[in-house]
Amino acid sequence: MTKLQHFGWFLARGFGPHGWGHPYLDWNYRWTNPDLYQESARALEQAGFDLVIIEDAPSLGSADTIDLRVRHAFGGPKLDPLLLAPYLFAATRHLGIAPTVNPAAYLPYTAARQFATLQHLSGHRLGLNVVTDTGSARHFGTAAQLGHDAAYDRAEEWLAGIRDLWRSWDDGALLEDTATGRYADGTRLRTVRHRGEHFGFDGPLNAVPFTDGEPSIVSPGGSGRGLGFAGANSDVQLALAPLDEASITAYRGRIHDAARAAGRSPDDIKVLFAIQPVIVSSPEEADRLVAASAHPDEAALTLIAQRQSSDLETDLTALDLDKPLDVGIFGDHVSQGSIRRLIGGHDASAPLRQVLAAHARLGRLSDGSGFVGTAAELADRIEELGTWGNDGVLLWGDLHPVTVHRMLDELVPILRRRGILRSEYTGGGLASNLAAF
Numbered sequence: 001m002t003k004l005q006h007f008g009w010f011l012a013r014g015f016g017p018h019g020w021g022h023p024y025l026d027w028n029y030r031w032t033n034p035d036l037y038q039e040s041a042r043a044l045e046q047a048g049f050d051l052v053i054i055e056d057a058p059s060l061g062s063a064d065t066i067d068l069r070v071r072h073a074f075g076g077p078k079l080d081p082l083l084l085a086p087y088l089f090a091a092t093r094h095l096g097i098a099p100t101v102n103p104a105a106y107l108p109y110t111a112a113r114q115f116a117t118l119q120h121l122s123g124h125r126l127g128l129n130v131v132t133d134t135g136s137a138r139h140f141g142t143a144a145q146l147g148h149d150a151a152y153d154r155a156e157e158w159l160a161g162i163r164d165l166w167r168s169w170d171d172g173a174l175l176e177d178t179a180t181g182r183y184a185d186g187t188r189l190r191t192v193r194h195r196g197e198h199f200g201f202d203g204p205l206n207a208v209p210f211t212d213g214e215p216s217i218v219s220p221g222g223s224g225r226g227l228g229f230a231g232a233n234s235d236v237q238l239a240l241a242p243l244d245e246a247s248i249t250a251y252r253g254r255i256h257d258a259a260r261a262a263g264r265s266p267d268d269i270k271v272l273f274a275i276q277p278v279i280v281s282s283p284e285e286a287d288r289l290v291a292a293s294a295h296p297d298e299a300a301l302t303l304i305a306q307r308q309s310s311d312l313e314t315d316l317t318a319l320d321l322d323k324p325l326d327v328g329i330f331g332d333h334v335s336q337g338s339i340r341r342l343i344g345g346h347d348a349s350a351p352l353r354q355v356l357a358a359h360a361r362l363g364r365l366s367d368g369s370g371f372v373g374t375a376a377e378l379a380d381r382i383e384e385l386g387t388w389g390n391d392g393v394l395l396w397g398d399l400h401p402v403t404v405h406r407m408l409d410e411l412v413p414i415l416r417r418r419g420i421l422r423s424e425y426t427g428g429g430l431a432s433n434l435a436a437f
């Protein structure tokens with residue numbers, strides 16, 4: 001049965017050099033100027049999207065690998081998305097904005113106050129994409145770098161502390177009684193005294209309470225610990241999984257189990273699967289693109305090697321493409337999961353050329369082998385996801401008017417006609433829009 005779904009945009013490059021490496025650079029937007037993002041955000045709001053999630057990495061990584069990140073701007077530079085958010089709020093009225101935030105970077109009291117400020121300024125449209133990247137912690141103090149699960153423990157302590165501060169004004173504390181001249185009742189402000197493993201701070205918070213709910217929490221982690229965090233804490237999960245019924249159902253089931261275990265309802269969390277479609281004008285064009293991708297040229301392979309070099313902080317571009325990849329070059333700093341994703345199903349004797357070529361290969365939306373197709377074919381896929389109970393999708397790309405229009409011009413009318421995409425917002429902010437269906 002067709003049902004309404006939630007739509008978001010995952011700005012995977014973060015607040016970085018949009019357009020770099022693409023012909024649309026010659027549209028002459030400056031990536032450091034808010035116009036580029038404001039114009040895109042307005043288009044997404046017109047399209048009925050719930051939110052934009054802005055990726056971030058505060059660090060350029062280790063000295064040895066900085067050049068790999070900045071050389072083609074795949075991994076940096078990045079400006080702070082939290083400070084871009086007010087410009088996007090000012091340009092829109094309903095769209096939620098969820099910058100990525102790292103618990104290592106903000107002390108809980110500072111975070112609670114800044115986020116409360118943005119929640120008020122935006123009319124309750126703030127989301128926070130809480131990530132647990134551990135490598136950048138060294139920029140923010142002298143605390144030891146944490147392991148994977150410990151970083152989630154710190155994120156939970158941080159978030160619980162922030163929520164305690166947000167809730168430190170009890171009902172009735174804010175009076176705004178012009179007859180008596182009494183603004184607030186200080187006896188109804190709760191003392192917060194937090195002494196935890198990672199943070200120590202006192203409250204109450206110097207901010208007025210929210211009228212339309214707290215900022216929405218987004219999370220992207222896909223490990224068992226990551227899904228547990230999402231079930232217990234998040235309003236939106238940025239989900240990555242193969243888009244077949246078994247995988248979708250299993251992923252959703254794990255989050256829902258974690259939600260129940262934490263005393264929440266599965267309905268409290270919207271699981272949005274991230275997809276990066278390539279929309280073309282006809283099935284024939286899609287077939288041609290997919291067929292051509294089976295034989296990538298040198299330029300296509302080089303581009304993949306450059307991107308992978310940035311992500312894996314290891315220079316693949318200097319290697320002989322016709323020799324097998326020696327996984328010893330990755331050292332300890334690259335996760336086993338990332339190495340497995342690079343190598344795919346290849347055995348150790350496969351030349352690097354073959355490994356990279358597999359990443360260039362595209363598939364068709366129409367047969368479920370990939371994401372190239374027409375807008376109608378994409379709408380079919382999204383509609384099918386809905387029949388499996390899916391809450392929605394996140395489209396993935398630069399937040400650039402060219403990308404946004406290429407993806408949405410034909411798709412939005414089709415989704416609206418089929419009753420999959422909202423035509424109206426609730427008017428109550430992000431949490432209210434997420435809760436509407």
Ligand SMILES: Cc1cc2nc3c(=O)[nH]c(=O)nc-3n(C[C@H](O)[C@H](O)[C@H](O)COP(=O)(O)O)c2cc1C
Pocket residue numbers: 054055056057100130131132133134220221222223224225226227238239240274
């Ligand atoms: C789709 C997706 C988006 C992510 N976005 C960010 C990000 O913007 N910044 C960041 O530091 N980490 C990001 N992460 C990393 C996660 O926060 C987390 O550290 C990582 O996924 C490891 O956790 P996991 O093992 O639970 O997946 C992202 C992960 C995924 C899967």
